Amino acid sequence: MASPHTSEQESRAELAADLARRVRRRWRADVVAIGATGALAHEDDRHGTGVEIVVATYRPGGGPAPTRRRLRGHVVDLTVASQQDLLTRARALTPDWPLRADGHLHVRPLDDDSGWLATLRDAHRARLAEATLREFSALAQEAWCEAWSLLDAAARSGQWHDDDGAILLLARARLATAVTDGLLTRTYFRGPVDAARRAGTVGLDLVELRARLTQQATELEKRGCPVDTEPF
Known part of the structure; x- marks a missing residue:
């Protein structure tokens, strides 16, 4: 029998996958890739149990509107930004870097046929390599x-x-x-x-x-x- 924590994790994963399908179906021409960050990216229940999704679009203003709301008992945080904006963020080092880096380095693909999310991770790694x-x-x-x-x-x-x-x-x-x-x-x-x-x-x-x-x-x-x- 699955533990309550496992069932909860599966429920969040199913919700994330369903949302990714809905976003892709409605904004197919606008979306480059969709990924999950946070606990879903690490596939565990530690340090937060919300559903954190990032949507990369071809151009600013494309795709769904960013939002944070409760769906099916889970808080969903939907980040939507153009691929260029996301790459710019990945290359930026700010005073809150220790709290933001994980979102660049650990993204679980939900819909990413082109492998673009790996580009986001590599951009951040390259920036870290050159930082003094x-x-x-x-x-x-x-x-x-x-x-x-x-x-x-x-x-x-x-x-x-x-x-x-x-x-x-x-x-x-x-x-x-x-x-x-x-x-x-x-x-x-x-x-x-x-x-x-x-x-x-x-x-x-x-x-x-x-x-x-x-x-x-x-x-x-x-x-x-x-x-x-x-x-x-």
Whole structure:
């Protein structure tokens, strides 16, 4: 007998396949390829159980409209963009790269007779191959500033006895600290939960998180990207 998790996974996979067929049938002339990202791409139930689908079109504005909605008990996140736009995104490195890279590197084909989705993966790999330590350090510097700002905001909320606000901001600071760690080590994650767990920021309090950020600041200083700089 199949386990509940297996049945749930099969249900999501069937929904994704059905949606791909419907998109292809209605927008046949517009669509280059359709793929699944996230948990479906990895064929497991970890780090998110939604149905994440990406639709590559020949030109901007083609295909269905991007949407996020609940279908058959599952939340479906439909990303639709032109093949050129998707390639541009795959070649871009941004401060949130540790949370975005998985979507470029792991895409399960749902409808891709031409093999275009492999082009998306290879474009991102090529960009990573040419990226320098300095480039990733500069991105980490930006992410660090976001984490420090969130930590300060969490501390102020606590001082004003805004416990709900402090909890929310502290969670965001933990994630931003994990993202900074990912940039410093060129590590990408499956999602926010995976990031916090693998970077070891889950459960850190204000003092512990500040110490972690101080360590990151020391590393950035060594790399020539100090977090405290002179004005423009």
